[in-house]
Amino acid sequence: MHWGADGAGSGPVDERDADGYADLRSYAAIGDGRTIALVARDGRIDWLPLPEMDAPPVFASLLDAENGGCVELCPDEDFTVEREYVAHTNVLTTTFTTASGRVRVTDSLNSGIAGRLPWSELARRVEGLEGSVTMRAAVRPGTALNTVSPWVHQTSQGPVLRVGDLTLAVRTLDAAEVTEGDRRIDVTFTTSPDSRHLLALVATEREPLFLPPAEAIDAGIDRTIANWAAWSRAFEWDGPWDTAVRRSTLVLKLLIHASSGSMVAAATAALPENPAGGKNWDYRYAWVRDSAYALTALFRFGLREETHGAISWLLSTIRRHGPEPRVVYTLDGGPVPDAEFRDVPGWRGNSPVAIGNDAATQLQLGVFGDLFAIVALYVANGNVLDAYTGRLLAGVADLACDRWQSKDSGMWELPELQHYTTSKLGAWVALSKAVELSEGGHVPGDHARWRSEAMRIRHWVEDNCWSAERGAYVWYPGSDQLDASIVLHAISGFDRGERMSATLDALREELGDGPHLYRFSGAEKEEGTFLACSFWMVSALTLCGRVGEALELMDELMGSANDVGLLAEMLDPRTGDFLGNIPQALSHLALVNAAITVSEAMDSAVA
Template identity: 80%
Template sequence: MHWGADGAVASPVDERDDAGYADLRSYAAIGDGRTIALIARDGRVDWLPLPEMDASPVFGALLDAENGGCIELCPDEDFTVVRSYVEHTNVLTTTFTTASGSVRVTDALNSGIAGRLPWSELARRIEGLTGSVRVRAAVRPGTCLNTVSPWVHQTAHGPVLRVDGLTLAVRTLNADEVTDGDRRIDVTFTTSPGSRHLLGLVATEREPLFLPAAEDVDRGVDRTVDNWTAWMGEFSWTGPWEDAVRRSTLLLKQLIHAASGSMVAAATTSLPESLTTSKNWDYRYAWVRDSAYALTALFRFGLREETHGAISWLLSTVRRHGPEPQVVYSLDGGLVPEATFRDVPGWRGSTPVVSGNNAAAQLQLGVFGDLFAIVSLYVEHGNVLDAETGRLLAEIADLTCDRWQSKDSGMWELPEHRHYTTSKLGAWMALTKAVELADAGQVPGDDSRWRSEAARIRSWVEENCWSAERGAYVWFPGSDQLDASIVLHAISGFDRGERMSSTLDALRDELGTGPYLHRYSGAAKEEGAFLACSFWLVSALTLCGRVDEARALMDELMATANDVGLLAEMVDPASGDFLGNLPQALSHLALVNAAITVSEAT
């Protein structure tokens, strides 16, 4: 495998298993700032929540092959596949080749003249290349994780599909036949050299449905290509691993919720981190941590609207629910609901299938550091805080002075409350940044307490969390176990000297498998390798002066992505199989920031 960022990559079609589930590596993502569709190599859309990415999946065969619903589109005979993204866009092209000819399908979640459309519009353009190919398509809404029952409703303008409050209509161009059943609409096309056809889907929720002409939906593909190309025209980056960085940035843009400015952690819920234990979570929410890492990259690339949108969303959300920041919020800035469990099979039988996330109720001290890192970065790039935000941050800094002494769940959201090393360092980073902001006149008040508490935390970590026997910072005092998240504090600047360098060696020795790192001691027995940790290690090696090692590791990691450059949360080091939700913001963010760090060091 290699990065197929903007050039066609030949690959065989993955066989689905007997239950109808595709391999996770087979998926490409398209998005419109509102929702994300996952398309397998066989042309089937197995995941599409509507109208927003955190809504129930009206097309959710990814988690329920029988009743979840999907949008099928492929030749009606055996085929091979070549696919790639249109250069500098999130528009996907798939070329199917059969014994009778070849056909190209171009998939887009369309945008409008002024940006995001006020309805959802999926366009699947079909172009005949050679010979004559019969193409079959089916639009089969599902049960939204067994909560509703879809039906076909006949109107004066043709059939529409209804799923709870959703109304969906199929638009076709140059179809041979369109038929409807009680829960689906089927379409067939026959291509010839130079022919053009369309399978389109438009949808709204609890509002009237606008029915665009099929020709307008088809033209929307070209407009969407132009819009993505124009956006990437503002992207400024030349450096190592340029194709991977560009593709990751485009995938990250899909994960930004356009209406609010928040960034979703991943497009999916309940894809397993392990095939032997139940470790399935809903990641369709906005973690403060991810926003912090995202801004580092977005500022470096000269992207203005996204950076301001993200910080405005975050600060207004913290102010609304604070003053103490939560770990995670909903995309619209609300509170995340408690986890509930759905009665569906899960991907390849992996359960539970979850909606909601209980991490929102946890104490994680790292969130204090993430918040202040975001604000500090915003100010460093020449921006100014408003007075109300300054007062809010002063209050949060005071809270940090007290809260750092508490046990918490740690970065990995564990049930055991402990004095985790990196949690304390999150508080240290918050207070260090608060002092810098006060010195810059951005945050009011007397910062003497923040200075003294930051110094106290540093001393506490140095005295209690360093193990001379292990030659490493340990997971928590009294333990001889290791935690890969310590590498973030080479990045934060806490330690880039001999102790941190020695810790990196210990991590690679105990937590490493090939180029990959597991999250903490013992994790390899119960889950895949966490991709973000591996890319964070690249940054940490660089900042500890080990640039040649960092570049070599980064080169190895470039083989991880699938044929269109997508990364999941985890990977099975033995097989290369993806594990966990995807596309995963943290994995792509860690890749991008590693590339930036190496580039700046060289």
């Protein structure tokens, strides 16, 4: 069965394997600006950290089917499924059809009147459509990857669930039967035409638990739908691939941490990039790179609050931990903890399960370019830097002048230090943008030095990183291998001429598999194709004047998403299976920016 990005999924439920794990393509995402839940096609929520996205996951059967915990809700008989998001929202509807009737479940992580709620509120409305359907539900907290042991605690207000520092309560509307175990709460009810039931969960951490009436939680679903619809009305887009662009932007909004303005790289941790195991990382942190790409899209769509929030978070974070920018920070702007490995099975037995990320300690020169690209874009959209930020950036530019000559881990965060081509070009972007900002009066400092070093980097890349034999820019000097991230420097403007065009052809020949690209030479032996690279290729082809090829490629890539429009980090090109963490910001950002690039090229051609 093939699921496209432009249609709602329908048909029989994808079966879980014998150990209880669902296919990664089966998940939809809902969120509230603080956290994200993944809902499988069979109605089970297999991933939900509380109260924040980077918190220990209290529901994590995605990584530990037996003890990870989940929130179940489905008919107590065989069923088929149709599902889709409520139009212009991140609220999900799933319609179950059984031999005895039909029922619709609406899933929402509720928001409040003035934005996010001060507690977490998961609401699952159940509406009877036809016949009579018995629904079974269970709230089964897990062990937070074997770090705590949940239990049911009796209070004067009824039972609550305790999981470490979390307190959770189940709220129901017209439930037929509620039973308690020592670590779970089960609910059973029977629908009829026009009936309405509710399964809800409210949670707080290290604070009292507010218990809203079930009726208020149910009404909160409608308010949340209205809030999402109001946000979507501020979204400006009249270009091609409308459905995929709008869904991707709604996904990106889910991945923006409302409390800080940072953007999480992905909602999950430790999902495998390699089906054989060994490449399972925690992406619930904020990469400077992702923020840079996000602002391009957010400015284009006229979204003001998100753009200012993102740049304010980034600059204040660098100010706290600088002067040299780090690759990645926690969502609240702190240092990312080193990776630790948890003793749990992992998705379909794929281990290790890593929490934390060692990328924070790496030198990646590209981060200099990402930072200055963000700031230059902010200024280009009519905004003004404060004096402190100007001085901070001048110091970072001076650092880039010295640091660009160092070996680093490259964009792909590899253990082997090299003079990676795209790393040098990251420093080139930083210094080129620093000159522009200085000439515009936004950044003080000696821009003559910055200009000189930028030119030195350009000559170094042209002399050392171009291979006439390969007809391409190579991964690093002395190598004959290729790196797909070079396409970003058609986008940056370093080269949109014959050399870059020839490199695009070489990449598609060596790293291509259908419309997709692997990250670098040899990657096909240990991971899937990297979806962002495929969409970056669309942008690069466009900017090199090959718009017809870009249009054809973009149309092919539209089949990459699952039935509700979500993209993972990677794809197995032979099966279409998702690999890596989901939903992945970089994949959706690359799709959106490719659509913007093609649309602007088409508009220019008409003009």
